[in-house]
Amino acid sequence: MTQLLEIENLSVRFRTTSPLRALMERNPDPFIDAVCDVSFSLQEGETYALVGESGSGKTTLARAIIGLNPASSGSIRFEGEEITGWNDRQMAPVRRRMSMMFQDPVGSLSPRQTVRNLITEPYRIHDVPLKNVDAEAHRLLELVGLAPEFADRYPHQLSGGQARRVGVARALALNPRLILADEPTAGLDVSVQGEILNVLARLQRELNLTILIITHNLNVVRHISDRMAIMYLGRFVETGPTQRIFDRPRHPYTEALLSANPTPDPESRSARIVLSGEIPSLMNRPSGCEFHPRCPYARDLCAAQTPELAAEKVASGVRRYSCHFPLEEARPGSQAEELADPS
Numbered sequence: 001m002t003q004l005l006e007i008e009n010l011s012v013r014f015r016t017t018s019p020l021r022a023l024m025e026r027n028p029d030p031f032i033d034a035v036c037d038v039s040f041s042l043q044e045g046e047t048y049a050l051v052g053e054s055g056s057g058k059t060t061l062a063r064a065i066i067g068l069n070p071a072s073s074g075s076i077r078f079e080g081e082e083i084t085g086w087n088d089r090q091m092a093p094v095r096r097r098m099s100m101m102f103q104d105p106v107g108s109l110s111p112r113q114t115v116r117n118l119i120t121e122p123y124r125i126h127d128v129p130l131k132n133v134d135a136e137a138h139r140l141l142e143l144v145g146l147a148p149e150f151a152d153r154y155p156h157q158l159s160g161g162q163a164r165r166v167g168v169a170r171a172l173a174l175n176p177r178l179i180l181a182d183e184p185t186a187g188l189d190v191s192v193q194g195e196i197l198n199v200l201a202r203l204q205r206e207l208n209l210t211i212l213i214i215t216h217n218l219n220v221v222r223h224i225s226d227r228m229a230i231m232y233l234g235r236f237v238e239t240g241p242t243q244r245i246f247d248r249p250r251h252p253y254t255e256a257l258l259s260a261n262p263t264p265d266p267e268s269r270s271a272r273i274v275l276s277g278e279i280p281s282l283m284n285r286p287s288g289c290e291f292h293p294r295c296p297y298a299r300d301l302c303a304a305q306t307p308e309l310a311a312e313k314v315a316s317g318v319r320r321y322s323c324h325f326p327l328e329e330a331r332p333g334s335q336a337e338e339l340a341d342p343s
């Protein structure tokens, strides 16, 4: 598989908008690291999910990849080219090759434009001549399973699921290789969520697209992604093959997130772990392991020392986690699988 995107030690720092809050939080440095020392890569044709509670830095990371938030340190390579720090003019050709589906596509669709104009607008924005606008609009609509008649509709004439499909069609204009999909199913009924996920999965297969999906919804992650990363306070705390993480989380935060997820399968239902305390402020990060104040298993070392991101080879890839006392792998069947690992 070809490596499409490579992120190394990426951080994104913002000046906090509230000096008063900085004072109240006893933080003399009015900056927050919304993304903190993140490394990962995307292989061509895979779907990678970013998961984490609200404010954990998922959108900031995606915006940094497409050059909308400047990186404060680290590196971003796309198709083998270093694009860190590039300005809008330099990023323009890159943004034809990667496109972002923003949250709330209905709100972001201009109400006065027809679907035809909306989905072919990227060609005009990027000054790419289009011989036959109608033909391209129909091609894009067909890709997302909408009839050609939808080209003449306006956003208010679309259902939530149709608007989401239009958002996907627009993201596919210019034939990008990477789609950054921010909460593509948020606010939809479960059955419509399933339809959108099936559209994305089909496109990923048919067009060999690479998809970075951002979501709160663990059922979405399980359904669609090959690999996943769990973010906490801007950091990756666990990454690896999705199925493996769902089967056997190693980080206590992952375990808690998964336990809070409603699953239809009674076999895989575990007791819900309720985390104590609030998510800490980015202006006042806890010492050592930043999850320790909420961790049910924390010991003295956790407050004193930051854990490394340990790597572990598993049959389906590599899994990483940052925890001094990771959860045991020892569950029924695990030994047999470990022995079969090619590590």
Ligand SMILES: Nc1ncnc2c1ncn2[C@@H]1O[C@H](COP(=O)(O)OP(=O)(O)OP(=O)(O)O)[C@@H](O)[C@H]1O
Pocket (backbone or CB within 6 Å): 014, 015, 016, 017, 034, 052, 053, 054, 055, 056, 057, 058, 059, 060, 061, 282
């Ligand atoms: N432009 C900005 N200036 C200052 N702070 C920002 C800016 N953009 C984001 N942040 C802060 O960065 C942190 C991470 O936000 P981000 O939106 O990336 O989180 P998220 O995980 O995507 O959350 P959600 O799931 O709610 O979208 C938050 O504390 C947010 O307030």
